[in-house]
Amino acid sequence: MKTNTLKQSRLLIFWIYLLAFVLMAFSFQTYAADKKESADTVVIDTSMGKITVKLNPENAPISVENFLKYVNDKHYNGTIFHRVMKDFMIQGGGHLPDMTEKDSKYPPIKNEAKNGLSNMRGTIAMARMNEKDSATAQFFINVVDNDRLDHVSELQYGYAVFGKVISGMDVVDKIRAVSVGSKGDHENVPKKPILIKSITTK
Structure with missing residues (x-):
C-alpha cells in the first residue's frame, strides 16, 4: 500500500514538473514573440x-536593419521633416532645424525596391x-498613393518601402498641410520647423 502511495506521489510530482516546464516554455515563447513585435x-x-510605424523586416530586411541602427544611435532625435509636399510625401531624418545636413554614420x-511592397498612402520608404x-538615413512617408515610385526596371528602380503607418495618419495629414x-537651395521647407523629437522602438 505504501509502495503504491509512493509511486502515485512520484507520478504526481513528475506531472507537476512537466506542467511547470510546459508553462515556462510557453511564457518564454510568448515573451520572445512580444519582444520581436515590439522591435518591429x-x-x-x-x-x-506621434506617428506609429510597423516595420517590415520580412520584405525589407536591409532597410529595416539600417533604419533601426539610426534609431538606436538616436540619429533622428532633433532632426526635422525638411521636405513637405501635400500631394506627394513628407521627408525627414537628415536635416537639423537650421537646415544643416546631418552626417550619416553608415554607408549607403x-x-x-524590388521587394513587392508598393508606395501606397501611409507607407514609409527610404529616400x-x-x-x-x-x-542612408533619410526616409519619407507617402501621403497619397505613389505607385509611380515603385520598381519598374533597372532604369526606373524605384524607392524601397520598409513599413507602414499603423497609427497617427492624422498627424501625417497635419504635417502635409x-x-x-x-530656404537656401531647398524647396518645400516648412516655414515653421517640424521637429522629430525622437524615434524609439515601442
Whole structure:
C-alpha cells in the first residue's frame, strides 16, 4: 500500500514538473514573440504628434536593419521633416532645424525596391539620390498613393518601402498641410520647423 502511495506521489510530482516546464516554455515563447513585435514597431514623436510605424523586416530586411541602427544611435532625435509636399510625401531624418545636413554614420544600402511592397498612402520608404543604392538615413512617408515610385526596371528602380503607418495618419495629414517655402537651395521647407523629437522602438 505504501509502495503504491509512493509511486502515485512520484507520478504526481513528475506531472507537476512537466506542467511547470510546459508553462515556462510557453511564457518564454510568448515573451520572445512580444519582444520581436515590439522591435518591429517604432514611434516617431514629432512636434505635431506621434506617428506609429510597423516595420517590415520580412520584405525589407536591409532597410529595416539600417533604419533601426539610426534609431538606436538616436540619429533622428532633433532632426526635422525638411521636405513637405501635400500631394506627394513628407521627408525627414537628415536635416537639423537650421537646415544643416546631418552626417550619416553608415554607408549607403542596397535598394530593396524590388521587394513587392508598393508606395501606397501611409507607407514609409527610404529616400535616396539619383543612384539607386544611395539611401542612408533619410526616409519619407507617402501621403497619397505613389505607385509611380515603385520598381519598374533597372532604369526606373524605384524607392524601397520598409513599413507602414499603423497609427497617427492624422498627424501625417497635419504635417502635409503646413505652409512651406524656400530656404537656401531647398524647396518645400516648412516655414515653421517640424521637429522629430525622437524615434524609439515601442
